[in-house]
Amino acid sequence: MAKITLRVNGKTHALDIDPSTPLLYVLRNDLDLHGPRFGCGLGQCGACTVIIKGEAVRSCVRAVSTVQGADITTLEGLANGGALHPVQQAWIDEQVPQCGFCQNGQILMAKVLLDRNPNPSDAEIRKWMSGTLCRCMTYYRVQAAIKRAAKAMAGARPEAKASAHTGGLDSIGAEREVGV
Ligand code: FES
């Protein structure tokens, strides 16, 4: 065991933990942050993605000792107070989630993409997102949501679909209390 200090979603946490523990386990089991999901546990599916220093990181294969002191953002940290991040809002407007399991990775990958490239082409979106797997095949809606979020972030937000359902809101970090 070792003393490890983590900074997650703007809060500092002091932990006494095995330094080789995967970051994903610490987020879910010690910090009660369930946005990142355990999919493959091998760094191959993207369900466990978090953002560290602007990079999308697969937390299932990252030892917690390697991210001490770094600013870590999980899905729960995307919303700003009561306002959803434009990517989260686009996910609702485009009704992206199906079962929801992969959506943490889809959303965080989309955010990192738009932070780097505010107006990606369809081909650029497909290439960037290609390693983030969805067994429900939501890929077309993911692409549409990224385009919508890009417009919103550029200040030209389109109308939300009137019939947007609310299923799967927990999978985008928008359950009852936003980002909790
Ligand atoms: S659970 Fe981490 S990449 Fe699949």
Ligand code: FES
């Ligand atoms: S929404 Fe079910 S795995 Fe992607």
